[in-house]
Amino acid sequence: MKNIMLLIALLLSACSSGPKIAFDANSVTPYQNNILKVPVRLHLFRLKHEPNLNANMTNQQLEKLFAEVNLIWRSAGIEFYVESAYEKPLRYEQDYLDAIHNQDDYSDRELFEEIRRACDIPRQNNKVLNLCIPKRMTINIGGLFLPGNNPKVVWPIAMHKGKKPFNPATLAHEIGHFLGLTHSREEEIFLMRGRGNNIKRHGKYDQIKLLDSEILIARNQARQFTTLKK
Numbered sequence: 001m002k003n004i005m006l007l008i009a010l011l012l013s014a015c016s017s018g019p020k021i022a023f024d025a026n027s028v029t030p031y032q033n034n035i036l037k038v039p040v041r042l043h044l045f046r047l048k049h050e051p052n053l054n055a056n057m058t059n060q061q062l063e064k065l066f067a068e069v070n071l072i073w074r075s076a077g078i079e080f081y082v083e084s085a086y087e088k089p090l091r092y093e094q095d096y097l098d099a100i101h102n103q104d105d106y107s108d109r110e111l112f113e114e115i116r117r118a119c120d121i122p123r124q125n126n127k128v129l130n131l132c133i134p135k136r137m138t139i140n141i142g143g144l145f146l147p148g149n150n151p152k153v154v155w156p157i158a159m160h161k162g163k164k165p166f167n168p169a170t171l172a173h174e175i176g177h178f179l180g181l182t183h184s185r186e187e188e189i190f191l192m193r194g195r196g197n198n199i200k201r202h203g204k205y206d207q208i209k210l211l212d213s214e215i216l217i218a219r220n221q222a223r224q225f226t227t228l229k230k
């Protein structure tokens, strides 16, 4: 692989054990003794020409991010941990930059296509959840799930204009798609209520809900990753 693996032993050990979060009695779930652990492989954007658009995350930010995603998913008894982190050079860097800088000249469909191409991951390992992390999206949405032979989640550190803070609720929602869930028509606090609602769940990580039927589907999907657990 051309990608340079970032051997962050500290990060791996920190994330695999997971930050300690105290739950009250009400948050005890039927799955607490049968937690499925899903490895996540990070692909962080690296740009030759505009390194200010590199996706940089500190260990502390990553720990916080995964603690919040895991808090959202705790009722399903599914935990996510960083398996490894790669730097991702862009094959079509100039196209990505053109889309970022000239958003108004592109249709939504074209902007979507540019972020999809930028997140192309050759020789992808399908035994992990591949997470493509740009610093900024081309299209002004908070995250994406790209299905197909190389399914992956795309989640930006910031929105297109770089103004909105990163939103773990959006990442948790896109992971829901990765685990086979579709949009629900439940109230806003339900994780799989569709596009435009993730921002409303920002910061409410201990209240976000999943349907029992969604939990069953997601656990079935998650099970295929857990054999790799160290």
Ligand SMILES: [Zn+2]
Residues within 6 Å of the ligand: 173, 177, 183, 194, 195
């Ligand atoms: Zn969605």
